[in-house]
Amino acid sequence: MNLGRQLKWWSRRRDGELAPHRAARLDRDGLRPAVVDEAETVWKGLGDHLRNQAIPTPPAEVMWNDVRREIRRHAPEHWAEQHLKRPWDWATTTAIAIFMVLLGFFSLRISMPPEAHATEPRVAWVDAELPGATAMVYEDEQSGAVVIWMVTPADAPADGGKS
Amino acid sequence: MKALFVILVGLCCVAPVQRAFAQPSDVEAMLILASNEPAPLDRRLERVDYVLRPLLRFETYRLLGQGSVLFSGSGSASIALGDGHVVNLAGGGKGRVEVTWLRGNDRLLSTSVTLKKGKPTILGGVPQGEGRLIVTLMVK
Numbered sequence: 001m002n003l004g005r006q007l008k009w010w011s012r013r014r015d016g017e018l019a020p021h022r023a024a025r026l027d028r029d030g031l032r033p034a035v036v037d038e039a040e041t042v043w044k045g046l047g048d049h050l051r052n053q054a055i056p057t058p059p060a061e062v063m064w065n066d067v068r069r070e071i072r073r074h075a076p077e078h079w080a081e082q083h084l085k086r087p088w089d090w091a092t093t094t095a096i097a098i099f100m101v102l103l104g105f106f107s108l109r110i111s112m113p114p115e116a117h118a119t120e121p122r123v124a125w126v127d128a129e130l131p132g133a134t135a136m137v138y139e140d141e142q143s144g145a146v147v148i149w150m151v152t153p154a155d156a157p158a159d160g161g162k163s
Numbered sequence: 164m165k166a167l168f169v170i171l172v173g174l175c176c177v178a179p180v181q182r183a184f185a186q187p188s189d190v191e192a193m194l195i196l197a198s199n200e201p202a203p204l205d206r207r208l209e210r211v212d213y214v215l216r217p218l219l220r221f222e223t224y225r226l227l228g229q230g231s232v233l234f235s236g237s238g239s240a241s242i243a244l245g246d247g248h249v250v251n252l253a254g255g256g257k258g259r260v261e262v263t264w265l266r267g268n269d270r271l272l273s274t275s276v277t278l279k280k281g282k283p284t285i286l287g288g289v290p291q292g293e294g295r296l297i298v299t300l301m302v303k
Contacts, residue, residue: 122284124259124275130289135272143214143282148274150288 001031010036014043122146189303190252190278191231194244197221197287198294211299214283221294231303236260250298262286264298278302 009026012018018026026032123146126135132153139146193211202223204212215224228245237254244250247267255261255275264272264286271289278284280302287297 120277122277122279124255127270127273128288129270129272133288135274135288138218140214140218143218144279145214145218145283145285146276147218147285147287148272148276149285150272152288152290154290155288 003033003035006031006033007036007039010039011043014040123148187233187235188278188280189231190234190240190242191301191303192229192242192244192250193226193297193299193301194228194246194248195297195299196225196227196291196294197297198223198225198292200293211283211301215285215297215299218285219287219297223294224297227296234260244298248296248298250300262300264289 006026009018009022010032013023013026121137122139123137126137126148128135128150130150130152133150136149136151137146138149193208195208195211195215197215197219199222202225205224205226207226207229208215208224212224215221228243228248230242230244232240232242232252234240234252235254236258239251239253241252242250249265251263251265253261253263258277259275260278261275262273262284263270266289272286274286276284278300282302284300285297286300287295289296
């Protein structure tokens with residue numbers, strides 16, 4: 001193994017990035033030339049030097065402005081710009097709105113109870129099926145009740161029936 | 164936002180349609196004997212007594228039987244009221260219900276009527292003893 005590769009491997013081993021089988025090979029073969037010791041001394045000194053360097057930190061306000069700018073940059077576009085920027089989008093939205101209004105109108109008519117048809121009588125027809133009986137129909141506006149009363153031949157005028 | 168708007172409007176529009184086609188109503192029937200014989204107020208008739216008295220002017224109303232059924236307005240249903248009395252309901256179209264009142268196999272009264280919620284339909288006049296039989300139909 002040439003010296004350059006040995007240095008590379010020792011450098012990686014120092015950083016904990018050397019593959020285990022290569023680390024085992026270094027240990028097995030005892031490959032550690034003197035230049036590695038020198039290099040490690042330099043690497044250590046360089047690390048100490050960098051750690052002692054003051055890292056320039058921008059003011060908090062500047063950093064906050066950077067964050068806000070990034071947020072704005074990644075934020076989705078305004079809804080209208082995003083969804084309604086083309087004319088046919090407006091047309092589609094308008095068509096849907098008109099359709100919904102019409103649907104609501106007709107469904108309201110369908111769902112209206114029959115009582116909404118105030119002009120129609122509540123009773124369409126009556127068959128009094130007792131022999132000789134006839135039927136009277138009376139709709140009471142006050143209570144909303146409808147009375148369908150059979151008048152039989154046995155009814156006497158003073159029997160207290162439908163008045 | 165747009166999708167939410169469409170969904171909300173759609174729900175507002177579709178809900179009445181579903182209600183119109185799919186909502187069955189609870190129809191309650193009461194078989195009542197009305198007469199002029201003095202008797203205490205039948206408490207079970209409180210819900211209809213206030214309607215019956217001014218309209219029919221009998222002295223006494225006595226509950227003989229009652230029943231209820233879920234009726235969709237387009238199908239058919241029967242309510243047995245006791246003593247052989249049965250009320251058959253059948254959808255008659257245009258919101259009307261064909262009502263047939265039977266005693267055993269005898270048809271007493273047939274009619275086509277619009278049943279209104281909270282507003283009773285009163286069928287009556289069938290002689291029984293000194294009184295008259297009444298059937299009230301109430302949509303609850």
